[in-house]
Amino acid sequence: MAIYRYDSSFEGFLSCIFDFYEQKPNTLSIVPQHHNALSFFDTSEDVITDPEKAQRVWKGLKQKGGSETTTAIHRAFLSEIEGIEDILLSYIIKCFKEGLSIKNYADSDVLRISKVVKMVGREKHRMDAFVRFRETKDGIYFATIAPDFNVLPLNSTHFKKRYADQKWLIYDLKRKYGIYYDLHTVETIELQLSSDINTTSQASLYFTQEELQYEELWQNYFNSTNIASRKNMRLHVQHVPKRYWKYLSEKKPS
Amino acid sequence: MNFDRIKEKLNILADAAKYDVSCSSSGSKRANKNKGLGDSSGMGICHSYTEDGRCVSLLKILLTNHCIFDCAYCVTRKSNDIKRAAFKVQEVVDLTINFYRRNYIEGLFLSSGIFKNADYTMERLIAVAKKLREEENFNGYIHLKSIPGASDELMREAGLYADRLSVNIEIPSASGLKLLAPDKNREDFLKPMRKVKNEIIQYKSEKKIIKSTPIYAPAGQSTQMIIGATGETDAQIMYTSAYFYKEFQMKRVYYSGYIPISYDKRLPSIGTEVPMLRENRLYQADWLLRFYGFDVRELLTKEHPNLDADVDPKLGWALRNLDKFPVNINTADRNTLARIPGVGMRSVHKIIHARRYRNLNWEHLKNIGIAMNRAKYFITCDSKDFETKDRTPGQLKSMIMQESASKFRKAYSSQLNLFDSNALPTL
Numbered sequence: 132m133a134i135y136r137y138d139s140s141f142e143g144f145l146s147c148i149f150d151f152y153e154q155k156p157n158t159l160s161i162v163p164q165h166h167n168a169l170s171f172f173d174t175s176e177d178v179i180t181d182p183e184k185a186q187r188v189w190k191g192l193k194q195k196g197g198s199e200t201t202t203a204i205h206r207a208f209l210s211e212i213e214g215i216e217d218i219l220l221s222y223i224i225k226c227f228k229e230g231l232s233i234k235n236y237a238d239s240d241v242l243r244i245s246k247v248v249k250m251v252g253r254e255k256h257r258m259d260a261f262v263r264f265r266e267t268k269d270g271i272y273f274a275t276i277a278p279d280f281n282v283l284p285l286n287s288t289h290f291k292k293r294y295a296d297q298k299w300l301i302y303d304l305k306r307k308y309g310i311y312y313d314l315h316t317v318e319t320i321e322l323q324l325s326s327d328i329n330t331t332s333q334a335s336l337y338f339t340q341e342e343l344q345y346e347e348l349w350q351n352y353f354n355s356t357n358i359a360s361r362k363n364m365r366l367h368v369q370h371v372p373k374r375y376w377k378y379l380s381e382k383k384p385s
Numbered sequence: 386m387n388f389d390r391i392k393e394k395l396n397i398l399a400d401a402a403k404y405d406v407s408c409s410s411s412g413s414k415r416a417n418k419n420k421g422l423g424d425s426s427g428m429g430i431c432h433s434y435t436e437d438g439r440c441v442s443l444l445k446i447l448l449t450n451h452c453i454f455d456c457a458y459c460v461t462r463k464s465n466d467i468k469r470a471a472f473k474v475q476e477v478v479d480l481t482i483n484f485y486r487r488n489y490i491e492g493l494f495l496s497s498g499i500f501k502n503a504d505y506t507m508e509r510l511i512a513v514a515k516k517l518r519e520e521e522n523f524n525g526y527i528h529l530k531s532i533p534g535a536s537d538e539l540m541r542e543a544g545l546y547a548d549r550l551s552v553n554i555e556i557p558s559a560s561g562l563k564l565l566a567p568d569k570n571r572e573d574f575l576k577p578m579r580k581v582k583n584e585i586i587q588y589k590s591e592k593k594i595i596k597s598t599p600i601y602a603p604a605g606q607s608t609q610m611i612i613g614a615t616g617e618t619d620a621q622i623m624y625t626s627a628y629f630y631k632e633f634q635m636k637r638v639y640y641s642g643y644i645p646i647s648y649d650k651r652l653p654s655i656g657t658e659v660p661m662l663r664e665n666r667l668y669q670a671d672w673l674l675r676f677y678g679f680d681v682r683e684l685l686t687k688e689h690p691n692l693d694a695d696v697d698p699k700l701g702w703a704l705r706n707l708d709k710f711p712v713n714i715n716t717a718d719r720n721t722l723a724r725i726p727g728v729g730m731r732s733v734h735k736i737i738h739a740r741r742y743r744n745l746n747w748e749h750l751k752n753i754g755i756a757m758n759r760a761k762y763f764i765t766c767d768s769k770d771f772e773t774k775d776r777t778p779g780q781l782k783s784m785i786m787q788e789s790a791s792k793f794r795k796a797y798s799s800q801l802n803l804f805d806s807n808a809l810p811t812l
Contacts, residue, residue: 232742234738234739235738235739235741235742236735236738236739236749236752236753237739237742237743237745237749238742239752242752242753256428256430259430260430260431260432260433261432261433262488263487263488263489264486264487264488265487266486266487272486272487274488289427292416292417292424292426293417293422293423293424294422294486295417295420295421295422295424296420296421296422296522297422297486341386344386344388345483345484345487346487347392348388348391348392348395348480348484349484349487349489351392351395351396351399352395352399352444352484353433353435353441355395355396355399355400355403356399356400356402356403356435356441356445357403357435357436357437358403358404358435358437358439358644359437360644360645360659361437361438361439361642361644361659361661362436362437363436363437363438364436365438366434366437366438367434367435367436367437367438369438370431370434370438370440371433371434379433381433381489382433
């Protein structure tokens, strides 16, 4: 089996698709470069990311399947789920060959992709909800997140539209990059973050006094609006899974 | 900012506002304008959930909990001995803006106890909304309470700043209202509702001709009923809902299981369990009315005035109408598919798309995600295997219940036990 290794960018993945159609290997698996589970009999090749090739594949897909198809492929890709590249490849082959619709839910690849797309969409929506900005001393609304999937690129429009009049920065601690809005455009940035930025004891170093007060007001509000006689922790955790608690100021132990 | 004082007020006035169920922030069309703050053109967002599992989408507070009325079911009733507080207009504005900037909330839900009179109170609510919109260029979501008895002019103004307006009728029947809130009358509730409905219609039709017509209460109106405080049947409640949906074009009717807050003899005593199962069944029925094409008369009748506790209302309906089944998944139209127990609207959508490409069999249906434990008795598909036996509704029901585990099993089995132990002599 042939194996293409790529730089884990979306353009890189699309370049692999391009090379696949050029070289036509019988069976192919596409894996990110940091993935090193190669078996002895496989031949592996590092695919160089080529924006032009990527663009051609993207255009072709759009022509064949419409923007619903390309959106689904992009979102499923952002899941970073192991093996998602191969499922997408298998779908893309069928899409180009037989025009398989992304809505043909009786096809197992389509069904799998649609489930992953839904998971990614849900995570994106969660980040729209769970980001908690804190105003830093230099006037930037700052938040850290660590989403299950690489959804930050999907969040950018939402926050740009909403917080048009304030500088903000959302940083993905897991993938070590963030998006920063400077009142004009949103840019992707990488930062050296101090490790104590999220600790309560050091908060007054980075954040304004007012910030800490509003955080306390929010915590208070959160507790007062709860109806104790309807307590339902199972439902609570279902909606706000514990892995997100560390970034939610209302769930921090006070 | 006098931080400690604000904190105290916030605690009192959020605590008093929490019995209002609505926290929806969807359905508005207010986009960000002039690079101001906020945008509520997208879908609603629940920013957090309290430990009771309810969503926190809006900053839900009362402007004040001083009130001239003495409604038995309400915590802020005049005769209740509690701490009272009142926000200044600017304080609410500051809280809203600062919570919004930190992505805590989608906007403000402002209600109030009634001080002095209806118009005076309504004016103060409008003042907050107006300040947010005009001085702060705030485009987040604003839900204002329509104060019963407020004048038409004020209601007209309110809709220009608010995304949603609501009046809670609270008690489903006029007789119940008379019992628990003798100083209020039903017409006071309906008057602002009617005014807002008419304004919405008028603004919409004007907007078709003149594009610059401002949006008026784009997320519509809602209302709320307390469940289990007075002796209404489910039929009375749902017929009232259906009336509000039809007559006032309500976006939502909310059902709020009564939480005992008083030793008043007219009400369930403190410590009585909140009727959550009943509340859930009413919401299910509500969904059937709004999204599944059911008519309230199909779900509840004189002979059948209450929803089943042990099965959902759609399954209950299907068991009473077995002659309409089985349905062929591959040929039935959308409305018929929507009536199959265990098939939700998302599955209907998926079935309709998938069957364009091939006939669906059990495997496909399972993968699409329909609840087979219920659905399989009511459908045929591309397979020779299907339920051929004619069973009675009772048999079907017990078979389905044996196979499924409802999270409410404990609730309804204890309700049934209670019933058994008090077995009525006439039965």
